[in-house]
Amino acid sequence: xxxxxxxxxxxxxxxxxxxxxxxxxxxxxxxxxxxxxxxxxxxxxxxxxxxxxxxxxxxxxxxxxxxxxxxxxxxxxxxxxxxxxxxxxxxxxxxxxxxxxxxxxxxxxxxxxxxxxxxxxxxxxxxxxxxxxxxxxxxxxxxxxxxxxxxxxxxxxxxxxxxxxxxxxxxxxxxxxxxxxxxxxxxxxxxxxxxxxxxxxxxxxxxxxxxxxxxxxxxxxxxxxxxxxxxxxxxxxxxxxxxxxxxxxxxxxxxxxxxxxxxxxxxxxxxxxxxxxxxxxxxxxxxxxxxxxxxxxxxxxxxxxxxxxxxxxxxxxxxxxxxxxxxxxxxxxxxxxxxxxxxxxxxxxxxxxxxxxxxxxxxxxxxxxxxxxxxxxxxxxxxxxxxxxxxxxxxxxxxxxxxxxxxxxxxxxxxxxxxxxxxxxxxxxxxxxxxxxxxxxxxxxxxxxxxxxxxxxxxxxxxxxxxxxxxxxxxxxxxxxxxxxxxxxxxxxxxxxxxxxxxxxxxxxxxxxxxxxxxxxxxxxxxxxxxxxxx
Numbered sequence: 001x002x003x004x005x006x007x008x009x010x011x012x013x014x015x016x017x018x019x020x021x022x023x024x025x026x027x028x029x030x031x032x033x034x035x036x037x038x039x040x041x042x043x044x045x046x047x048x049x050x051x052x053x054x055x056x057x058x059x060x061x062x063x064x065x066x067x068x069x070x071x072x073x074x075x076x077x078x079x080x081x082x083x084x085x086x087x088x089x090x091x092x093x094x095x096x097x098x099x100x101x102x103x104x105x106x107x108x109x110x111x112x113x114x115x116x117x118x119x120x121x122x123x124x125x126x127x128x129x130x131x132x133x134x135x136x137x138x139x140x141x142x143x144x145x146x147x148x149x150x151x152x153x154x155x156x157x158x159x160x161x162x163x164x165x166x167x168x169x170x171x172x173x174x175x176x177x178x179x180x181x182x183x184x185x186x187x188x189x190x191x192x193x194x195x196x197x198x199x200x201x202x203x204x205x206x207x208x209x210x211x212x213x214x215x216x217x218x219x220x221x222x223x224x225x226x227x228x229x230x231x232x233x234x235x236x237x238x239x240x241x242x243x244x245x246x247x248x249x250x251x252x253x254x255x256x257x258x259x260x261x262x263x264x265x266x267x268x269x270x271x272x273x274x275x276x277x278x279x280x281x282x283x284x285x286x287x288x289x290x291x292x293x294x295x296x297x298x299x300x301x302x303x304x305x306x307x308x309x310x311x312x313x314x315x316x317x318x319x320x321x322x323x324x325x326x327x328x329x330x331x332x333x334x335x336x337x338x339x340x341x342x343x344x345x346x347x348x349x350x351x352x353x354x355x356x357x358x359x360x361x362x363x364x365x366x367x368x369x370x371x372x373x374x375x376x377x378x379x380x381x382x383x384x385x386x387x388x389x390x391x392x393x394x395x396x397x398x399x400x401x402x403x404x405x406x407x408x409x410x411x412x413x414x415x416x417x418x419x420x421x422x423x424x425x426x427x428x429x430x431x432x433x434x435x436x437x438x439x440x441x442x443x444x445x446x447x448x449x450x451x452x453x454x455x456x457x458x459x460x461x462x463x464x465x466x467x468x469x470x471x472x473x474x475x476x477x478x479x480x481x482x483x484x485x486x487x488x489x490x491x492x493x494x495x496x497x498x499x500x501x502x503x504x505x506x507x508x509x510x511x512x513x514x515x516x517x518x519x520x521x522x523x524x525x526x527x528x529x530x531x532x533x534x535x
Contacts, residue, residue, distance in 0.1 A: 267515030358384010
């Protein structure tokens with residue numbers, strides 16, 4: 001007698017919308033200014049967009065690009081593009097024309113959706129786009145000159161609200177390509193599949209405790225790792241998505257209180273701006289606010305500042321290549337009785353792999369695990385459910401990244417006796433002074449403890465005796481005037497003297513659009529004309 005066929009549903013974020021639209025029909029799904037969409041209305045807009053994309057000629061695995069800030073159309077695209085069979089390419093809104101042209105041509109995007117405020121970045125390079133046939137204008141604010149092509153809302157109206165059949169062949173089909181922010185050379189296109197997006201989204205729901213009463217504020221760019229997969233996670237949980245075109249600390253604090261926000265994600269540099277804005281003095285939270293931070297190691301000082309407001313800060317770690325978060329500093333109840341400073345120090349660690357991730361190790365040059373002593377440094381490597389498929393159209397770069405069967409992060413870290421990971425530096429950032437390794441993160445954390453320091457970055461600079469030594473670049477808090485000598489003396493009270501900066505420069509710090517300090521920009525100037533790798 002033949003065995004009965006067992007039916008299994010494919011793991012895809014499309015299932016999230018299907019379920020939430022049926023279960024939470026009249027619950028608020030999206031808030032943007034005065035506009036509010038229920039889950040029923042959101043699903044209808046997604047279906048209209050998906051069917052309009054198919055009618056426009058989008059076929060299986062065609063790439064569809066969006067150059068749009070954190071507004072409803074980009075959230076809708078995270079479901080509509082894969083529902084149409086396409087692959088979403090969400091582009092960094094702060095890129096210049098040449099960079100946008102490279103991504104569009106390299107990905108082979110057939111359609112481009114552009115917010116009119118950003119149309120000026122596309123107009124000069126329109127003639128260089130090799131594969132983009134249609135441009136759709138997203139008019140969210142009355143700014144900018146639309147390009148030739150239909151308007152977004154009119155494009156939607158040409159579609160149908162009738163749900164489409166899922167076009168999946170397999171759950172490992174591509175759902176998105178996310179381009180890394182290249183520092184030297186061209187960015188690489190990181191391929192995400194439906195299965196990985198589904199599993200990482202579920203992990204964020206579990207780890208950050210998202211549910212149907214949650215209000216998620218979009219301070220993290222949706223273009224960055226698809227918003228760390230919260231574009232899909234929030235819909236799965238039945239939460240409300242509170243959209244935000246740009247970040248201004250005062251209005252953000254006002255929005256958090258007025259809309260009773262429960263969750264947001266942000267790089268440490270965003271938290272620094274929030275923690276040091278005068279509006280924080282009047283903040284009175286009426287609901288538990290859970291903040292996930294990552295993208296750069298937050299200092300214990302910063303975590304302690306945000307915790308003092310009543311926010312619960314969770315430290316996540318990952319890369320574009322790992323769908324965003326790969327580890328979480330999982331909190332242990334036995335730490336509750338520690339002092340605020342001790343708790344913040346533990347929270348600043350990168351932690352352990354999240355519930356749906358695979359293995360995370362710290363290894364030596366021979367791929368052997370380093371001792372769990374909190375001191376021996378090695379490279380962080382990962383593999384598992386939420387690691388990329390590879391780099392789009394770059395097989396050699398993919399093979400190099402996965403040498404030895406594990407994805408090599410390029411981050412240097414240690415493992416503590418309790419098994420928790422802590423980053424010490426990027427491979428390219430570690431300072432080797434007179435044969436001694438110096439962690440720039442350790443020095444930056446010491447500087448961050450000074451009450452007059454807003455933000456700091458430390459790099460290696462040339463030295464005739466030691467080869468290279470630490471130099472700090474510091475942003476002072478407004479109205480302060482701490483000096484170079486005072487800060488060096490402050491560090492010497494907290495660090496071995498050889499680790500302390502030998503010089504300090506004051507001023508603004510160069511950053512990527514996701515808040516990472518561009519140390520390569522600082523190194524290029526300091527090492528100009530010298531033999532030093534600056535990638």
